[in-house]
Amino acid sequence: MKRASNQHTNRPSVSRVRGAVLAAGLGASVALGAGTAFASGTTDAAGTAPLSASTTADSVAQQASAQSKAAAAAKKIAAQKASDAKKKAEDKKKAAKKNAASWKTPVKKYTLSASYGTGGARWAAKHSGQDFAVPVGTPVTAAHTGTIVKAGPNGGGDGPAYGNAIVVKHANGKYSQYAHLSKINVNVGQKVKTGQKIALSGNTGNSSGPHLHFEIRTTPNYGSALNPAAFLRSVHVSI
Template structure:
């Protein structure tokens, strides 16, 4: 007569089931990195799992990946720091270059302004300078000299010795207000000077300026001669307070007051 094992809640697990659970537990412990050391002596150890399927190998792989990421991050940070340093150096160099360029421009501007001031001052001095109406000459007839040659009975100007065709110059800067025939003065020029006075140049053989023209000190305005009421070639020069005859002042004192040695 055959007997069968009772079933139900009091039935113990079969040997096959117990072994299956033990193997599963051991595999579980191996998966967590814990090496099973409590295997039953009578039970043969299962075959070693492939290395790539162990938790230890997975941890090593994960560690390598993490180390790689950390190294890459460190390299990136180092590269960023190097770039930032290079940019800072470039910015400082650019700022220094800009500062030097600005300083150079300021210096150049100051030099230009200084040259302009010097040129203006030189021009001002030139325009305010006076020269003799005839170079390398002398006064042959003085101011207020008496003679029947003059309608007023006295000389209203001074005569400079000059042969016909000698260059006659404006004694200072001014504007021509008369240029042509002046009766007893022959060909004559009258210039209103910058200081408001007037100068006259008479007995000219030729006239080289026109009314309204500006002249500068030493500019040639004509050539000496003997036109009008004259006994010989010379330059008759007058200094006046107005443009017309009769407003004469001492021409020698006038020229000397403006620095001309006569």
């Protein structure tokens, strides 16, 4: 009886073994659950870490800032183009005014009579200039700045049909001629300015009445005339 009692005392009880197994299992479950929870909190379904709210907000802000800068740059470029176009238009307008001021009609008050290219008994060929009908003694002025290259009777060397005449050379390579004058106020080699008085109108040479015969030429001599009305329009002078 004594031996049996000792054996019973040293053997662990069934209840103790069962409790230990349950405790170990519970601990493992808790540990496994925590690991699973930790893993699910740091990766998504694809196994990648999701962006935080602050990172997404920063990305949106950066995009908005870039778009704003691009819009501002485009607006600045458009404003510059508009400014350049306006300046170009103003410069063109100023140039037109300057050209208009640098060329003038040779007389102030007049009536247009015979025009360039018309026929008539008074001319060997077609009319080579534009006639301005004015009374004898009307001041005649230089149509543009230049140098006197012809001045005198006999058309200044172009023939008696022109009467007293003057030819002015201009910097653009053109020449202006003034004929049928009653008086010449300049000399060959003299420099004149736009609007400067150079003569008085008359009725000398082959003339049917008081007027100024005006030509634009490509050389100082007869036979190189251009349409003076068209030329004056090209330099913004209306007649």
